[in-house]
Amino acid sequence: MVYDALIGPFTEFEFMRRALAAVIALSLAGAPIGVFLMLRRMSLVGDAMAHAILPGAAVGFLLSGLNLFAMTAGGLIAGFAVAILAGVVARSTGLKEDASLATFYLASLALGVTIVSIKGTNIDLLHVLFGNILAMDDQTLLVVAFNATVTLLVLAVIYRPLVIESVDPLFLRTVSRAGGPAHLAFLALVVINLVNGFQALGTLLAVGLMILPAGIARFWSRDLTAMICIAVVAAAVSGYAGLVLSFQTRVPSGPAIILVATVLYVVSVLFGRVGGIVRQLFPGRHLEA
Amino acid sequence: MAALHFHNVTLGYDRHPAVHHLNGEVARGALVAVIGPNGAGKSTLLRGIVGILKPLDGSIHLGGLDARDIAYLPQSAEIDRSFPISVFDFVGTGLWRDAGLFGGIGKAARDKILRAIASVGLNGFENRPIGTLSGGQMQRVLFARVLLQDASLIVLDEPFNAIDSKTTADLLALVKHWHGEGRTVLAALHDMEMVRNHFSETLVLARGPVAWGATAEVLTPENLMVAMRMCEAFDDTAAACAADDISSRAA
Numbered sequence: 223m224v225y226d227a228l229i230g231p232f233t234e235f236e237f238m239r240r241a242l243a244a245v246i247a248l249s250l251a252g253a254p255i256g257v258f259l260m261l262r263r264m265s266l267v268g269d270a271m272a273h274a275i276l277p278g279a280a281v282g283f284l285l286s287g288l289n290l291f292a293m294t295a296g297g298l299i300a301g302f303a304v305a306i307l308a309g310v311v312a313r314s315t316g317l318k319e320d321a322s323l324a325t326f327y328l329a330s331l332a333l334g335v336t337i338v339s340i341k342g343t344n345i346d347l348l349h350v351l352f353g354n355i356l357a358m359d360d361q362t363l364l365v366v367a368f369n370a371t372v373t374l375l376v377l378a379v380i381y382r383p384l385v386i387e388s389v390d391p392l393f394l395r396t397v398s399r400a401g402g403p404a405h406l407a408f409l410a411l412v413v414i415n416l417v418n419g420f421q422a423l424g425t426l427l428a429v430g431l432m433i434l435p436a437g438i439a440r441f442w443s444r445d446l447t448a449m450i451c452i453a454v455v456a457a458a459v460s461g462y463a464g465l466v467l468s469f470q471t472r473v474p475s476g477p478a479i480i481l482v483a484t485v486l487y488v489v490s491v492l493f494g495r496v497g498g499i500v501r502q503l504f505p506g507r508h509l510e511a
Numbered sequence: 512m513a514a515l516h517f518h519n520v521t522l523g524y525d526r527h528p529a530v531h532h533l534n535g536e537v538a539r540g541a542l543v544a545v546i547g548p549n550g551a552g553k554s555t556l557l558r559g560i561v562g563i564l565k566p567l568d569g570s571i572h573l574g575g576l577d578a579r580d581i582a583y584l585p586q587s588a589e590i591d592r593s594f595p596i597s598v599f600d601f602v603g604t605g606l607w608r609d610a611g612l613f614g615g616i617g618k619a620a621r622d623k624i625l626r627a628i629a630s631v632g633l634n635g636f637e638n639r640p641i642g643t644l645s646g647g648q649m650q651r652v653l654f655a656r657v658l659l660q661d662a663s664l665i666v667l668d669e670p671f672n673a674i675d676s677k678t679t680a681d682l683l684a685l686v687k688h689w690h691g692e693g694r695t696v697l698a699a700l701h702d703m704e705m706v707r708n709h710f711s712e713t714l715v716l717a718r719g720p721v722a723w724g725a726t727a728e729v730l731t732p733e734n735l736m737v738a739m740r741m742c743e744a745f746d747d748t749a750a751a752c753a754a755d756d757i758s759s760r761a762a
Contacts, residue, residue: 261594316525382612386604389594389641393656396561396583397607444640446595 231469238465241355244366244422245461245479248431251370252415253453254377256432257439257446258408262388265433267320270327271409272416272429274304276334279420284341294365294417301413304330309406353424355475356468362421369418373411380404385446423476431457434483441494456486512574514539514664514695515560519569521752522552522559528567528752529555531719537697537712539574539663542690544706544726545699547716547738553699554586556716557666560697568752573664579608582662584653586669592642598652599637602628605659627655632681647678654682665689667698671705683709706730717741 231238259268278300282292308323315322358366377384383404386394394401412432419428439452464479471478492499513536523529530552537543545553558564559571561583573581582605603616603624610616616624628637631651641649650670657665667686671679687709690696700706706713706726713729715721717738722729 379612382607382610385594385596385600386607388591389596389601390585390590390604392558392563392585392589393583393604395563396581397579397660398611400612444595444642445597449595 227470228466231466237356237358238469240358240360240363241422241465241475242462244355244358244363245431245465246458247363247367247370248415248419248422249435249454249457249461251373252419252432253435253439253457254450255373255408255411255415256429256434256436256457257450257453258384258388259412259432260436260440261446264319265436267323268412268416268429268432270320270323271301271305271412272420272425273331273334274323274327275301275330275413275416275420276425277330277337278303278334279417279425280334280337284337291361291365294421297417297420298413300330300334301416302410305409305413306406309409313402352426352474353420353422353428353476355422355465355479358421366418366421369414373414376407376411380407384408423479427476427480430480430483431461434480434487435460438483438487438490441490441496441498444496456483460486512539513537513572514541514574514576515697516572516574517569518572520559520566520571521568522555522564523567524555526567527749529718530559530716531752532569533720535714535720535723537695539695540690540693541695541712542686542710543695543697543712543714544710545697545714545716546701546703546706546730547721548741550718551716551738551741552718553716554668557583557668557697557699560664561666576664580662581664581666582657582660584657584665584667584670586672587646587649587653590641590649592644592649594642595640597638597640598628598633598644599624601641601652602655602659605656608660623659627659628652630658631655631685647674650674650678650682654685658685663694665694665696667696669699669701671700671702679705703730703735 232242256268259265275297278296278298279293280296281300282294282296286292304323304326308319308326311317312319312322380400383394383398383400387401387404391401415432416425416428419431422428423431435453435457436449438456439449442452443449460483461479463482465475467473467482468475468478490498493501495501515537517533517535520533521528521531533556545556547553555564559566561581562578603620605627606616606620606623610620625637628634631654633648633651633655636644636648641652644652654670657667670682670686674682683705686696686698698710700710707730710726712724713726714723715729715734715738718741721737722731722734
């Protein structure tokens, strides 16, 4: 019974195995990016970027129909364009990055919805907005896995400057010029992972598997490495449980994954070791030193 | 040979000068206090020296030093202490010059970091997140990182602000130790007694140089009065600076 409910769907159906492999790849790459987004106070920047990739995906759709490669390429181009323009404007004018990004992503979102509504149907728009991880074929899965691999490799390269720039940007500027390139590379990784998540969760929820696990991790550790590990595990568990929930109840898979992550987040807010509500209400006896 | 040479330097923001037309030299091994009221341009000048801010006009020469031979201690308000990083890792960033992007932190490097932390009296704090430290402890951590950088020019931005007398005494001893080793030290300060007693040279700033020289000669009531009268606000209707034309013609 338990086996049938929790494991059976994955042994029985290939599309479920592909979906599980995809959410694990998304978790491995997206969750660490989400941790840095949160620690750099850029959580809503991720959300804005998710909207910014829409026109590129729409152009890909117009050119090639529901071809995920074309839509991915379009999304990457649109996302990079918005990320780089917003980053360049922020760094060269002193305008805060969130304000700069808000301008570009709104323009991008308006353009994307216009393109889809002129040429597409409501069903196309729903696919773009909410994705469908259960419809993932082998080629798309390979793209997701490739993007996740690239993300982890690039993150390893920019890890040090990214950490130092997050905590003490002035110091980094005195010892290295790596801060600017690292920041732009990080924005590029955000885009890559949004496009990755976009296949599975759609543009509106893609950022969910990045930010919610990061928020969960914040309630369980004060150490960066531990936070990244917790975020990856939380994302993978949410992905697995969301798929099972979707399979058993016919709830759409993307929202099911995000809803499971939300439940984990609420549990963390209540019972988390670091700043959880229950811990604050009942802190235990104070220590001697 | 001078460690620093200012040639008609103007530093500022959005064309408004925060430090106007500074000329002069800092000798190698000097111990210089930079004083002035809030908004006088002290931090701006230090940011110009370490290369964070480009001059609007004029130039700053580092006397043959590589930019990486400079250690900079920023004001602690510039640091995001909510970031989950331990004292050990934060101090360890001082090894950037050796480790860079990929260099390993081996046993020798780890020992260096531990020694630097011990030197500022923070034994046992290695694994503490910086967000849990007091203001004085954080200042000690910043000094430990400077120590690790092993730089010939040390630039300190208000290093003794809001810390107790014991911590101030300990860190001041470290500054004097660096001076004794022949390193050049510049520090933006507010405590006149400390400047008078411990710093041989002083630059009085008030959005421009008021006086610069031996502390005993520079730290006069007249100079301090001139500095206090400084106008902090930028003038949005100000014309382009005529002195720039004069200096560029002279050059």
